[in-house]
Amino acid sequence: MQEIGINSVPVVLITAVFTGMVLALQTFTGFKRFGAESLVGSVVALSMTREMGPVLTGLIVAGRAGAAMAAELGTMRVTEQIDALETLATKPVKYLIVPRFLSGLFMLPSLTILADIIGILGGYAVAVGLFRLNSVLYWKRTWDVMETGDIYHGLVKAAFFGAAISLISCYKGFYTSGGAEGVGKATTGAVVISFMTILISDYFLSAWLF
Template sequence: MILFVQTLGWIFRPPLQGREILKQMEEVGVRSFPVVVITAGFTGMVLALQSFTGFKRFGAETMVGTIVALSMTRELGPVLTGLMVSGRMGSAMAAELGTMRVTEQIDALYTLATNPIKYLIVPRFLATLIMLPILVIFADVIGILGGYLVSVQILGTNPTLYFRRTWDFLELIDLYSGLLKAVFFGMILATISCYQGFSTQGGAEGVGRATTKAVVLSSLTILIFNYFITAFLF
């Protein structure tokens, strides 16, 4: 929590570490892209199958498109992206910063008159904050396409009808609420993971512990916050 406040404080102090931010944006955004695509695609697909089974029982099969779109944008897009990026980047951040801590590289930064919060944490924080919503937009689109593919190709739904059901009931607030979640999740996972890495103690074993804690704590915090953000926007 203290780290979060310090990080916010350092964000607005020049010079901005442009080079580091870009490097982290590539790491968080571009390299996580395949993972997010596969997760979202298959989730959209399975969502179509499952909701079709349910809706068929009361003859509402045409609503599959709506339910896939709403679930993806409001809920599964941000939550699954948040969890996958926690697993991928949270662990990487904690392991990298943890190793830097135990090999005295963080001390070395101080001795070179460079604040490690500004140099190491702010770029990771900003990169996650910017890239997570972008990843969520891709996840939403790909999830909806996945649902479309299964519905049209396997379940034989009329393509035009599927898209009309998707567009007619989807509102901007659905998209916004998902993106708002993504921003929060990005802050949560970057802060927790960086904190765990930064406060690592005790050699290789400590780095392992920090990495595990980063992923577990980020994931749990994301799930808990997800409920409260949803309830707040309800």
């Protein structure tokens, strides 16, 4: 919980605020060409809640917590700590994997909410602070287009990514073999497969949800 949640907050905040800022920067420059700069708020809000929030948070968590999970379980495997659990009549799956799965499932949506909010604020800072867009108009455009469904579906995605990351990383760690090198391979594998799973499933989840 701690590892996935609290420790990922700073990275998620920085990523989200700059993503929101760059979204505002790019759309403002583009939309200005046909006089639609007031729509910046809508674009930032929709992009963040539907795509950027869940996907970027997922990638960060996969890189941080997923790697940590695979490395930790992998080390426990190669140093026989998982065997030791079994000899002490404790089921490793229940003891090691279930809590990690649950924290992945719940922490990723929580972090995504944070990313959504901070991203939108980042966009606001650029659009209003830098480009002198009307503050009231920015918020109006934001609230006008955004529906509860956008946020909700984004969070469903996040929960799916969280579950996928923890399952993939735990699986990779749990079935590690071959000493320190094996732990390295398991960790790399966990991150790469998690990244691919997030990016590929994102398309299909989007097609299905929206």
